[in-house]
Amino acid sequence: MTQHSHQTAPTQFAEADGIRFAYRRFGKPNGVPLVFNQHFTGTMDHWDPAETDGLAQEREVILFNNAGISSSSGEVPTTFREMGANAIAFIKALGLKQVDVLGFSIGGFVAQEITLQAPELVRRLVLLGTGPRSGEGMLGGTPEGNSIFSATYDPPDHLWLSVFFTPSAASQAAGRAFLKRFRLRSKDRDPEVSGEAAVAQRAAIAKWSARRERPYDYLKVIQQPTLIVNGSTDVIIYTVNSFILQQHLPNAELIIYPDSAHGSHHQYPELFVRDVSTFLSATNPWAPRVSKLLKLQSK
Amino acid sequence: MTQHSHQTAPTQFAEADGIRFAYRRFGKPNGVPLVFNQHFTGTMDHWDPAETDGLAQEREVILFNNAGISSSSGEVPTTFREMGANAIAFIKALGLKQVDVLGFSIGGFVAQEITLQAPELVRRLVLLGTGPRSGEGMLGGTPEGNSIFSATYDPPDHLWLSVFFTPSAASQAAGRAFLKRFRLRSKDRDPEVSGEAAVAQRAAIAKWSARRERPYDYLKVIQQPTLIVNGSTDVIIYTVNSFILQQHLPNAELIIYPDSAHGSHHQYPELFVRDVSTFLSATNPWAPRVSKLLKLQSK
Numbered sequence: 001m002t003q004h005s006h007q008t009a010p011t012q013f014a015e016a017d018g019i020r021f022a023y024r025r026f027g028k029p030n031g032v033p034l035v036f037n038q039h040f041t042g043t044m045d046h047w048d049p050a051e052t053d054g055l056a057q058e059r060e061v062i063l064f065n066n067a068g069i070s071s072s073s074g075e076v077p078t079t080f081r082e083m084g085a086n087a088i089a090f091i092k093a094l095g096l097k098q099v100d101v102l103g104f105s106i107g108g109f110v111a112q113e114i115t116l117q118a119p120e121l122v123r124r125l126v127l128l129g130t131g132p133r134s135g136e137g138m139l140g141g142t143p144e145g146n147s148i149f150s151a152t153y154d155p156p157d158h159l160w161l162s163v164f165f166t167p168s169a170a171s172q173a174a175g176r177a178f179l180k181r182f183r184l185r186s187k188d189r190d191p192e193v194s195g196e197a198a199v200a201q202r203a204a205i206a207k208w209s210a211r212r213e214r215p216y217d218y219l220k221v222i223q224q225p226t227l228i229v230n231g232s233t234d235v236i237i238y239t240v241n242s243f244i245l246q247q248h249l250p251n252a253e254l255i256i257y258p259d260s261a262h263g264s265h266h267q268y269p270e271l272f273v274r275d276v277s278t279f280l281s282a283t284n285p286w287a288p289r290v291s292k293l294l295k296l297q298s299k
Numbered sequence: 300m301t302q303h304s305h306q307t308a309p310t311q312f313a314e315a316d317g318i319r320f321a322y323r324r325f326g327k328p329n330g331v332p333l334v335f336n337q338h339f340t341g342t343m344d345h346w347d348p349a350e351t352d353g354l355a356q357e358r359e360v361i362l363f364n365n366a367g368i369s370s371s372s373g374e375v376p377t378t379f380r381e382m383g384a385n386a387i388a389f390i391k392a393l394g395l396k397q398v399d400v401l402g403f404s405i406g407g408f409v410a411q412e413i414t415l416q417a418p419e420l421v422r423r424l425v426l427l428g429t430g431p432r433s434g435e436g437m438l439g440g441t442p443e444g445n446s447i448f449s450a451t452y453d454p455p456d457h458l459w460l461s462v463f464f465t466p467s468a469a470s471q472a473a474g475r476a477f478l479k480r481f482r483l484r485s486k487d488r489d490p491e492v493s494g495e496a497a498v499a500q501r502a503a504i505a506k507w508s509a510r511r512e513r514p515y516d517y518l519k520v521i522q523q524p525t526l527i528v529n530g531s532t533d534v535i536i537y538t539v540n541s542f543i544l545q546q547h548l549p550n551a552e553l554i555i556y557p558d559s560a561h562g563s564h565h566q567y568p569e570l571f572v573r574d575v576s577t578f579l580s581a582t583n584p585w586a587p588r589v590s591k592l593l594k595l596q597s598k
Contacts, residue, residue: 225557232545232546232551239546240542243539243542243555246531246555246557247531247538249557250557250558251557251558252531252557253554253555253556253557254553254554254555255552255553255554256542256545256552256553257552257585258524258545258548258549258550258551258552258585259549259550259585268585271585274577278573286556286557286558286567286570
């Protein structure tokens with residue numbers, strides 16, 4: 001069997017709850033696959049092949065478009081609860097009993113909802129550039145984010161240089177390299193997300209961001225080992241929200257990379273693949289293995 | 300030449316500025332040694348052999364008692380500026396031109412002062428369970444810290460179970476393993492720190508913690524690549540201070556481990572050694588190496 005990569009994996013389809021989900025699946029079958037949940041208006045083609053292929057060296061990765069996004073049928077719901085339910089239906093349609101779940105930005109909201117609604121389905125969680133319900137600066141969007149998303153870009157892809165990267169020369173250079181990588185796949189690319197889908201996602205973001213009493217209490221329920229990753233200067237979902245996630249999730253590690261923004265994993269794809277692989281591959285990600293160390297001492 | 304370990308390295312002495320500094324030096328000579336700066340009332344014997352020997356596998360480690368501490372002569376100054384100057388004098392007395400500097404708790408304050416006063420001497424910085432000048436909850440000590448340090452313990456070593464570990468069963472079990480490890484060295488142990496030295500350290504802590512205008516601006520000057528590590532629930536120097544350090548240092552990565560406290564590195568010594576080794580060994584700890592990854596994609 002030929003092993004597929006980010007560039008060659010064919011778009012396949014799975015039916016559930018009347019929705020035809022588009023997905024691509026590749027990598028080394030090795031236990032628990034990793035399911036990717038994408039950011040605002042993103043499709044399968046917006047993932048970074050340096051990351052997907054990097055992670056696929058030791059596990060299967062599954063990219064998909066949730067309901068109403070690009071090549072998937074159905075409608076984008078206006079709550080993350082429903083998007084989570086759709087994602088669960090998709091995962092079960094593949095016949096999978098347990099997966100690791102990765103979510104980037106609003107995909108991190110979906111990842112949290114998947115875990116809350118189907119805890120038995122989720123082994124571990126990776127949350128990138130995201131935050132909790134009612135997070136800091138979320139309501140109405142951040143001023144920086146609103147200004148970035150309302151500007152026009154030529155070419156349009158340059159939007160992502162502002163969304164994902166800091167203004168520093170090093171970060172912008174990494175951004176331009178990322179733009180090349182995510183355009184490398186030439187055949188069978190996803191159609192752009194419709195304006196309607198973007199409007200529905202925005203409505204869901206507004207509900208997620210609304211003020212609540214004791215908004216972070218729900219995180220205590222998520223027992224899965226969780227790795228949280230963000231850049232030092234995320235102006236789309238403020239970095240402090242990653243710290244808040246770590247402080248309220250009972251079983252979470254936080255990594256913040258220097259001089260980086262919402263897309264820190266696109267800036268440091270090698271570091272990111274190393275850190276996530278280490279986290280996902282360990283039998284128990286943080287178990288103190290002091291007996292081995294004690295033995296080392298008494299030699 | 301026999302390679303020494305944490306347990307066998309002899310205590311040696313170096314003279315500078317009229318002070319006789321006690322130190323131990325061991326590990327694999329391999330470029331830049333790593334100099335350890337200890338916590339409140341701690342001596343060379345309070346380091347964790349699982350960490351020192353772990354890190355010594357790829358580099359030389361240097362433990363020392365700063366002026367007025369235990370087996371070193373002189374007096375403990377009442378400012379971290381002066382403790383930093385003493386540490387610099389010690390490092391230069393060894394004839395070293397460049398070192399990596401690690402600081403734990405108030406040793407992290409000393410590490411910052413070393414870097415501010417002798418930037419050319421410091422290649423990289425590792426800051427554990429520490430914080431910036433005028434950090435959150437520092438002035439007068441945290442209520443939790445004050446209560447922990449004013450209680451009595453039988454045996455006295457059990458103080459460290461409360462200072463360094465969370466109340467969880469897993470953290471306390473890791474704590475008991477740590478207490479065994481740091482008592483393993485049986486010969487040539489350091490005398491306990493004097494009450495006078497502790498009083499001087501407390502006076503220095505009060506000055507460091509005092510309120511200031513724009514207290515974190517000074518961190519912008521520290522250009523060295525810095526790795527910041529802490530536990531999720533440090534009640535001695537609140538965990539948020541590690542986040543503040545990361546946000547204000549221009550070139551810093553933050554790692555926060557789950558269910559752990561002031562001594563998270565004592566709880567997860569293997570993870571800690573792996574993370575610090577990776578950080579210190581890389582030619583450039585965060586350089587995006589995208590060209591290699593792009594090549595991978597176009598195969």
